[in-house]
Amino acid sequence: MPEPFVAYLRVYEPLSSFESSVREQLSGAVERGPVQQSRAGLREQDVWLRTQLTAPPQLLPGENRRRGSADDVLVLSPEQVPSGPAATVGPGPLVCPLDLRGRCAAALVGFLGDADVPLRTAALSVDADHARAQASSVVSELSDGAVHVLSSTWTVPLPWFVLVDPQEREVVAGERGTDRVSWRVAMADARRRVTRAHAVGKQSIGEDGPTKILRETGRWLERFHPHSAVELDYGGLVQLMSESDVEADTSAEDVHAIVDAMETGDPDEVSARYEGLRDFWGEFAARERHN
Template sequence: MPEPFVAYLRVYEPLSSFDAPLREELAAAIDRGPVDPFDAGLREQDVWLRSQLAAPPRLLPGEAPDGSVQGERDVLVLDPEEVPTAPAATVGPAPLVCPLDLRGRAAAALVGFLGDAELPLRAAALSVPAEQAKVRASAVVSELAGSAVHVLSSTWTVPLPWFVLVDPAERCVFTERDRRRVCWRVAMADARRRVARAHAIGRQSIGEEGPTRILRETGRWLERFHPHSAVELDYGGLVQLMSDSDLEADTSAEDVHAIVDAMEADDAEEVATRYEALRDFWSEFAARERHN
C-alpha cells in the first residue's frame, strides 16, 4: 500500500517542557522506540485503518468503542544537532519530541467533515449517527483547548505559505531502502521571525485574506509551543509522486521567499514571475488530486 500523499508541518518540543503525566507517557514512548520518520505516514494510515476495521469500528483512532482513550502514544524524536539555527536561536535540550496526536487531529478533521460533507456522504462514512459523532469529536477537540496538536497536514500539495518558515538552502534529502524523504528543519525562533515578517508584508501588500490569513494562523499556532522547539516541513508521501528531475527543479522555497522580498519592494513583475513558476510546478500534483 502506498504511503498517503500527505505533507506535514511538525513541531518538536523538548521533552522536559511537557508537564506530568504526559512527560512520563512520552518518555515511555521513546523507550519503546519512536516512529521511524520514513514510516510516519504509513503508521498513521495503519492506526486509522485498524480503528475503522475493528469490531465494532472506532470513531477515532486511539479510543475504545465507548470513546474512552486506549492504546499507547506514538512519537517522532529529533536531535537538536540536526536543526540549523540562526545565532540568536536556541533549540533543546534533547530529546525533541513530536507526539503524532492522532486522536486529536482525527477529531478536528471529523468536525470539519461533518460541517462540509453532504448527508449521503456522512451516512456512508460514519459508523454512528452524525450528531453522536459530532458530539464525541467536538469533546475531543475541546480537550485540546489548553494545548495544540503538534502536526499539521495537507493532502496532495504543500500550502505555499509554509515555505516562509524555512531557509531554502537547508533542504535535506534522505534516502533509505530506495525511499526518499525531503524536509527542512528550523529553530522555532527563526520560524516565528520569518512568519511575522511575511505576515506584515502580506497584510500591507495584499490584505488579510488568502496567504496572509494562513500566515496569521500559522504564526498563532507556533506561539503555542515552547520557544526552544524545532519546526519541520516534510514532503511526506508527496515524494512518491516526484521524480529525481522534479526534485532538482523544485525551487518552491526559494520562490516563496523571493515573492515576499518582491512584495516588500513593490516589484509586481517579480511576484508574477515567481508565482507562475510555483503554479507550473505544483499544477501537476493538483491535477492528480482531481483525477483521484
C-alpha cells in the same frame, strides 16, 4: 499500499517542557521506540485502518485508552536542527507526539461540516449527530494545548515555505528514487520569518488568502516552547515526484523571493515566481481530481 499523499508541518518540543504526567507518557513512548520520520505517514495510516477493522469499528483512534495517552512520537536531537545565531534549540530529546486522536477528531468535524449527506452516510458507522458530538468533545480537550502536526493532502501550502531556510533542504535518496524531502528550523527562526512575511503580506495584499494562513500559522507556533524545532516534510508527496521534479523544485526559494519582492514593490517578480509555483504544484494537486 502506498504512503498517504500528505505533507506535514511538525513541531518538536523539548521533552522536559511537558507537564509531568504527559512527560512520563512521552518518555515511555520514546523508550519503546519512536516512529521514524520516513514511516510516520504509514504509521498514521495503519492506526486509522485498525480503528475501522475492530468490531464494532471505532470512530476515532484511542477510544479505549485514557485521555492524553501518547503512544506514537517522533524524536530529534538539537544537533539535527539548523539554527541562526539568536536561536536556541533544546535541550534534547525533542519530541513530536503524532496526536492522532485529536487530529482525527478535528478532521472529522471538518468533514461533517463540508460533506454532502450521502457521503456522510456512506462514510460513517454511527449517526452523524453522535459523531459530531463525540469529535467535538475530543477537540475541546485540546483547548489547553495544540496538536503538534499540521497536514496537507496532495500539495504543500505555499506559506509554509516562509518558515524554512531554502538552503537547508534535506533530500534522502532511496532505492526507487527520492525517499524524503524536508527542512528543519529552530522555532525562533520560524517565528521571526512568519512574522515578517505576515507584515509584508498584510501591507501588500491584505489580510485574506496567504496572509491569513501566515497569521494562523504564527499563532499556532506561539503555542509551543520557544526552544522547539519545526519541520516541513513532503511526506508521501515524494511518491508523486520524479528525480527531475525534486531537482527542479525551487519552492522555498520562490516563496522567499515573493516576500522580498512584495516588500520592495516589484509586482513583476511576484507574478513570475507565483506562476512558476502554480505550474509546479498544480500538476500534483490536479491528481486529486482524477484519483
